[in-house]
Amino acid sequence: MEGTKTDVPYFKIKEGTIYSSLVEGDLPILDRVLSIKHPKAQQIKFAAFKKHNRLWAAQWDGRVRFLKRPSNKFPSGLLRVLPELLEMNGFPKFTIDIIPSIRRIDIPEDLLDLIDKNFLNGIELYPYQIQAIKDLLRENRGVAHCATNAGKTEIATAIVKFITTFLKEVAGKSNTIFMVNTLDLLYQTKDRIKLRWPEADVGLVGHGIFDGDKDIVVATAQTLSRKLSSKNPEEKYKCKELLEKTTILLLDECHHTQSDTWKDISYSCYAMFRYGFSGTAFNREGLEGFRNFELMSVTGRKLASVRNKFLIEEGYSAKPVIYFQSVGEKEKNLDIKSAPIHPLPRTPCQVLQGKTLIDGIFLRRESVDGKKTGRSFVSINRKEELISSDYVITKCYYDLAIVGYAPRNESIVLWAQKFQEENKPALIIIKKRVHGRVLEIMLKKAGLKVQFVWGQTDPRKRIKARKKLSDGKLDALIATSIFDEGVDAPSIRAMIIAAASSSYDKNLQRIGRGLRKKKEDNTVSIVDFVDFQNQHTLKASLARLEDYESEEFTIESC
Numbered sequence: 001m002e003g004t005k006t007d008v009p010y011f012k013i014k015e016g017t018i019y020s021s022l023v024e025g026d027l028p029i030l031d032r033v034l035s036i037k038h039p040k041a042q043q044i045k046f047a048a049f050k051k052h053n054r055l056w057a058a059q060w061d062g063r064v065r066f067l068k069r070p071s072n073k074f075p076s077g078l079l080r081v082l083p084e085l086l087e088m089n090g091f092p093k094f095t096i097d098i099i100p101s102i103r104r105i106d107i108p109e110d111l112l113d114l115i116d117k118n119f120l121n122g123i124e125l126y127p128y129q130i131q132a133i134k135d136l137l138r139e140n141r142g143v144a145h146c147a148t149n150a151g152k153t154e155i156a157t158a159i160v161k162f163i164t165t166f167l168k169e170v171a172g173k174s175n176t177i178f179m180v181n182t183l184d185l186l187y188q189t190k191d192r193i194k195l196r197w198p199e200a201d202v203g204l205v206g207h208g209i210f211d212g213d214k215d216i217v218v219a220t221a222q223t224l225s226r227k228l229s230s231k232n233p234e235e236k237y238k239c240k241e242l243l244e245k246t247t248i249l250l251l252d253e254c255h256h257t258q259s260d261t262w263k264d265i266s267y268s269c270y271a272m273f274r275y276g277f278s279g280t281a282f283n284r285e286g287l288e289g290f291r292n293f294e295l296m297s298v299t300g301r302k303l304a305s306v307r308n309k310f311l312i313e314e315g316y317s318a319k320p321v322i323y324f325q326s327v328g329e330k331e332k333n334l335d336i337k338s339a340p341i342h343p344l345p346r347t348p349c350q351v352l353q354g355k356t357l358i359d360g361i362f363l364r365r366e367s368v369d370g371k372k373t374g375r376s377f378v379s380i381n382r383k384e385e386l387i388s389s390d391y392v393i394t395k396c397y398y399d400l401a402i403v404g405y406a407p408r409n410e411s412i413v414l415w416a417q418k419f420q421e422e423n424k425p426a427l428i429i430i431k432k433r434v435h436g437r438v439l440e441i442m443l444k445k446a447g448l449k450v451q452f453v454w455g456q457t458d459p460r461k462r463i464k465a466r467k468k469l470s471d472g473k474l475d476a477l478i479a480t481s482i483f484d485e486g487v488d489a490p491s492i493r494a495m496i497i498a499a500a501s502s503s504y505d506k507n508l509q510r511i512g513r514g515l516r517k518k519k520e521d522n523t524v525s526i527v528d529f530v531d532f533q534n535q536h537t538l539k540a541s542l543a544r545l546e547d548y549e550s551e552e553f554t555i556e557s558c
Contacts, residue, residue: 009086009094013079015101018267020079022072023099033085034074035065036293064290066297075267075297076101077141077274084301103272107137111166119158120196126151126316132304133158136275142303143254143276143295148512149317150306152277153192156250160216161197163248163273176216176248177269181256183207183220183459189252190218205242207459212242225261228268240268249274255281255505257298258291266298274299279512280505308508308515308551317515318524321554324545325415327408328401328532401533402500403435408529412439413446415496415527420448420475424494424525427469428478429510431499436478439498448475455480481506493518497528502540507547530557 011025022030038044041062048057067074078085079098086094112134117124125133132144132155146152156178164174178193180186186206193202193216203211205219210227227239249269254276256262266274276299282292311317402408412428419426430436436452443450451474453462469477470491481499495514501507514524528544531537548555 007093009091010097011082011095012097012099013082014099015079015104016073016076017101017103017270017272018076019068019073020076021074022067027072029086029091030074031065031067031069033082033089033091034067034078035063036290037062038064039290066293077297077300079300080139080142081296081301101272104140105167105272107167112137114166115158115162119161120154121198122195123154125154125158128306128310129155129158132306133162135304137162139300139303140272141274141300143278143281143299143301144304144306145279145281145302146277146304146306147279147308147311147317147515148509149311149515149517150279152252152279153189154196156252156275156277157193157196157200159273159275160248160250161200164215174215174247175242175245176250177224177242177246177271178216178218178250178252179221179224179262179265180218180252181221184462185252186218186220187459187463193218210238212238217242221256221261221265224265228265243269246271247273251276251299252278254278254295254299255291257295263294263298280508308553311515315522316517318518318522319554320511320515320524320526321556322511322526322528322548324528324530324555324557325411326530326532326557327411328405328537398432398500398536399434401531401537402498403432403438405533408498408531408533409439409442411529412496412498412527413442416443416448416450416476417446419494419525422494423472425469425472425474425492426476426494426496427492427513428476428496429499429513430478430480431501433480435498436480439478443476443478450474450476450478452478453480491518492516493521493524495524495526497526497544500529500531500537500540502543504543504547507544508551511548511551511553 009026009029011030012023013025014021014023041060045057045060045062048054048060066078082096083094115125115130115133117126117130119125119130129151132146132150136142136144136155136159144152144155146155160174160176160178164176168174178189180189183206186204190202190204193200201215203209203214203217205212205217206223207220210223211217224239224243227235228243230236230239243265246269249266249271251257251262251266251274254262255278257266257276276295281295282289282302308317312319416426416428428439430439433454436454440450440452451465451468453465457465465474465477468474492514495510497507497510499506499510501510511526514526518524528541528548530541530545545555
């Protein structure tokens with residue numbers, strides 16, 4: 001219902017578990033503040049034109065609206081952030097009357113004081129962790145923006161233990177879903193919860209397992225999504241039953257809520273308590289960012305923050321020293337921020353057919369009737385294997401400038417040898433599997449003990465590979481993006497970032513693998529590259545530099 005027009009906007013809103021609704025008030029203003037411009041609006045319009053949906057494309061203003069008409073409902077995660085959104089949109093004065101959800105629970109402060117440093121088994125909670133736990137529990141939903149090594153799993157476990165132990169009479173029997181994104185995290189999270197809370201009844205949903213009857217269920221988003229949309233009625237029913245009986249929803253690496261998979265699961269879950277955890281939850285854009293807006297719609301606003309700078313200064317995390325190695329440019333002392341952007345080479349993909357990367361390694365693209373299929377193969381010692389089926393012609397520059405660029409790969413080998421001499425086993429992060437295979441052979445030819453793991457490697461073999469690196473049985477471990485998030489590897493003292501990404505999330509997540517606290521020398525050496533090969537690689541290098549500077553890491557050019 002639209003209210004009368006006054007100088008001060010008025011909203012009467014009924015709070016719900018998943019959606020809240022406007023009962024009375026200024027509907028046009030609410031519709032305006034609960035919308036945001038889509039970052040890919042032009043691409044979406046262009047695609048609509050190509051599909052002959054031209055009328056819709058011409059009428060759409062490029063904004064995504066979270067207020068649904070005519071029901072006047074919007075995601076409840078945006079309710080508590082509404083005052084900030086109104087101020088951002090030029091409404092410094094307003095009145096909001098909230099009819100609280102009948103399921104909302106306000107926890108008294110004297111009950112929160114029961115959380116002390118000995119609340120979990122085997123460790124003493126740090127003061128900042130206790131504060132974060134209390135800040136989250138004061139609200140029924142929200143985000144903990146915790147950098148790597150802040151102890152997100154410990155914070156989440158303490159929240160579940162508190163609600164299960166002290167709020168049983170109010171909240172009833174508590175069922176928890178702890179949603180993760182990878183198989184590595186699936187097993188790691190279960191083990192960590194059992195370690196910190198031995199009495200917990202923990203099960204898994206993922207990797208062919210469905211322990212939906214346990215009190216705490218650690219689940220992969222992919223498995224929940226697949227079962228929720230399954231054509232098998234029994235599978236679908238079991239998944240919906242699990243989501244509907246859940247009291248506490250915990251989202252690890254919650255920045256993934258921009259994906260439809262995570263949103264669909266979250267909106268299908270009836271949990272009264274829902275918390276997100278991530279080291280990159282709110283990126284460079286702040287509240288104005290589309291991704292952050294989507295995140296808050298699922299989880300709510302940011303309630304706790306533990307930054308890298310604090311953890312490093314207080315000695316909770318290792319101090320990183322990032323060495324930026326210039327490649328593709330002779331002028332080593334060139335200020336990369338003022339460097340000219342070289343034009344993109346217009347080399348057609350045919351140049352990659354038969355392209356020699358090193359002795360015995362060739363890369364080619366498949367052609368059918370003279371047309372590229374997008375399938376890429378690598379030939380290693382005359383044995384050809386499929387590397388990727390998603391390459392497109394616009395990504396050709398990456399193969400030329402990163403995967404197949406000999407000076408860069410040779411520099412990676414030299415750094416790995418240097419770290420070997422210093423007794424620092426190195427984790428090498430790459431983007432494409434073909435790059436990992438190339439580096440694996442180059443490093444072995446250089447006499448290093450090396451292993452390569454990627455998405456299709458069995459999770460148990462990945463765990464063994466990490467242990468071999470920790471025990472010093474490997475000189476280097478090469479890994480794709482499967483090691484980007486949450487994987488616990490506290491012994492890493494050297495890293496080589498060979499992936500050349502411009503993603504804020506990926507850059508900080510990758511650096512985070514090396515920030516675990518060390519027993520003796522609490523530092524970690526990290527190598528990255530300033531890639532002058534073309535405009536795309538240089539732009540990505542500058543983005544990484546900006547991310548490192550924003551975290552106030554020590555950076556040295558070389």
